[in-house]
Amino acid sequence: MSNSSIKTLFNEFLKMPYFKNHAAASGSVHNFANHEEAISELMCNYGYSRFIPPVKLHKKNFKTDNFLSDMPSKSFVEQPFGTHSAPDFFIKSENNIIIPLEAKSSETSSHPTYNSGGIKQGFYYIFCSKKTNSTTIYRGEDIITIAQQRLIDEHIKGEKMRATLLNEKLKNIDSNSRGISFYPRPMICQSGGSSFTNYFSHKNRVRDETRTLDSIH
Secondary structure, three states: OOOOOHHHHHHHHOOOOOOOOOOOOOOOOOOOOOHHHHHHHHHHHOOOEEOOOOOOOOHHHOOOOOOOOOOOOOEEEEOOOOOOOOOOEEEEOOOOOEEEEEEEEEOOOOOOOOEOOOOOOOOEEEEEEOOOOEEEEEEHHHOOOHHHHHHHHHHHHHHHHHHHHHHHHHHHOOOOOOOOOOOOOOOEOOOOOHHHHOOOOOOOHHHHHHHHHHHOO
16 A cells, blocks of 8 residues: 555545544454554555654744655654644655644544644644544634634733733732732633534535545645
C-alpha cells in the first residue's frame, strides 16, 4: 500500500470504527491503546512514515514558509506541540502539503468536545463515536465560520480584560491573604438538539466529508 495517496488515506479514515481517546476501544477488540495510536498505525500501513523533528517545534512557527521543510513527503509527526496542544498530527502529503490533523473521540456523545481549544480554521478532524461505532471527517471551517470565530475571539479578549480588573479588586480586599483570583476559561460548545449536534445524522455530513476529500492533495 506504499503508493497510497493522501485522498486514499482519508477515505480509509472514514472506515475506522470507534476508539477511545485514552484506552482500549469498545465494540470489536482492537490492538491499539487509543484513537491516536490507531490512526498512526493506519497511516503506516498506507505508506506514511513517522518523522521525528530534529528540533522542538513551536506554534509561533506554524504556517511560516520553512515550517517542517525538512519533513519528507508521505510522513507524519505525532503530537508536534505536545500531548495537550492541537493538532495531534501534521501529515505531509505526496505533494508536500502539510495537513494539521486533530483526533476526536466520544464514548457518550454523537459530537466531539472542543473545550477551550476551540475549533480551528484550517484544521482537519477525525471524529469517532461509540454510539455509532463509526468515524466522520471534516474541516474546522465547515463547523464554525470565520465570523463566528471573530465574535468569540472578541468576547474572550474582553473577558480577559474584565478579569484583570476583577482580580485587582479582589487583591485589594484580600484581608485573609489567600490570593483569591478569577480565571476565565472559555468553553466552546454546540447546542440546539441533534439536528445541530449529531455529526453522523447531520444534514451537512456528506457535504463536509466531500469538501474534506476534495480539499486534500
